[in-house]
Amino acid sequence: MAQNRDDDANDGSNGTSNRTSGIINSGRRGLMQGAGLGAALSLLGGVSGAGGLISTAQAAEAAFPQHKKWKIVFVNHVTTNPFFVPTQYGIQDACAMFGMDYQWTGSATSDAGEMVRAVNSAIAAKADAIAVPIVDPNAFDKPIQAALDAGIPVFAYNADAPRGKSNPRLAYIGQDLYLSGYQMGERIASLVDSGMVALFIATPGQLNIQPRLDGASDAIKKSGKKIDIQTVATGATVNEELSKIKSFYLGHQDLKGMFAVDAGSTQGVAQVMKESGLPSKGVHGGGFDLLPQTIQLIHEGFLDFTIDQQPYVQGFYTVMEAFVFLASGGLVGPANINTGLKFVTKDTVEPYLNTSTRYEGKTTKPQIVPMKGAIKS
Structure with a gap:
């Protein structure tokens, strides 16, 4: 992709x-010597800088030979x-x-x-x-x-x-790829009562994403709902994925859901959901990972969820x-x-949208991000 x-x-x-x-x-020395992380941390008092702050480089000096x-x-x-x-x-x-x-x-x-x-x-x-x-x-x-x-x-x-x-x-x-797919399938079954649901996958058979598709399909089938699952291969590049998703929707405009098991296809689903105004037609969508456009379109209400791995x-x-x-x-x-596995929805997307960190790949700048408010599991 x-x-x-x-x-x-x-x-x-x-x-x-x-x-x-x-x-x-x-x-340079590491942080987790034989007695474990606790023992390493107990040494950090000797390397504290002004205000009790230490760098990871100082911490690394404290433990290993x-x-x-x-x-x-x-x-x-x-x-x-x-x-x-x-x-x-x-x-x-x-x-x-x-x-x-x-x-x-x-x-x-x-x-x-x-x-x-x-x-x-x-x-x-x-x-x-x-x-x-x-x-x-x-x-x-x-x-x-x-x-x-x-x-x-x-x-x-x-x-x-x-x-x-x-x-x-x-x-x-x-x-846990199968479990993440299974939980996505349960979420799909909670959103769609019946009708066609498309499951998009970049490269069928590959073990980074195929188990998610298998898990989602199993959960939908186990729900007992009359949902017709259509599996669609989209390809290995983002542009190719978007083209395949658009094409499938144009040929199946009666579908009730569009969901993807990889990052590029999820972004493509979000784009098609927006371009065709699908939420207003009762169509649901979701997928995996935190590409910036995916996060933005969840915020705008065009995608129900994505899953953070x-x-x-x-x-x-x-x-x-x-x-x-x-x-x-x-x-x-x-x-x-x-x-x-963490479901990101419109209710929880705000921190992802407004925080730029290396942890989400949005900036090269190292930083410590302050905690804000209650912790949500």
Whole structure:
């Protein structure tokens, strides 16, 4: 789903070899030594600056002895997709905190063969760790095993091997994809009583999104409502997705709902909902992820919801797990991390709309965002 980003989001996050820029040297130390995070935090009193404030660099100095500047290679399936801008910021921030380096590589068009070649290149280059979305049920089994045999830990992020299938990766960091789709299906069944509902998917069969489609379909069927599900493949680029969604709607103007399981298709659904005034015709829409146009059109009332899977922490937590695994000689972790599911609606969209942070990929500027009001789960 290649798409040009704005200049701010592009800074430091595109290309195949983005690395941390020497903010942390090889003597920088991490934050989560053997006794755990609590022990590390107990040391922070000795590094407090004026007013009791400390930087992450100061915090990093407090815990670990000197270590190699380990390099983690992130292989991705859509390297220029705007969804992964906050993921790359999370990688950069964690690498700066833990004294690591990284490379961003893979495929721009969800080509599993390109991704496998990138994994093999990382093994040949003696990377210290590898992270890869397992978007194909079989293609990554052998290269991941080859990496492990070479002493290189491998983590899955954003997409994992299908349920019931064994893949040798050490841990998965990302959303429970089937469950998120199932909960979306339940939401669809609460909005639509009967009639045709279109479910749009960029690349059918790929494990980062197909489980969501399966979950949504299962939940709708289980509801018992007379809903006719039509599955529509939209393609790997945002413009292609929008064109397919427009075309489907023009040929099925009696539909009752339009929903998508990927970021680009969700933005396309929102655009078509607005252009054709579909909410006023009783048509509902929703999908996944937080592309700026999606958020804006939820605010304007053209989309019922989107689901936040928190791409920033998919990068940050993966680096963190790799660091702790390497620092402990493999004794600590790794563990699966579910990065969560959060429905964003017109009632809850305001903070996403009015706050520009690296955590959502809207700015390059590091910042601490003040908490405002009650916390909503």
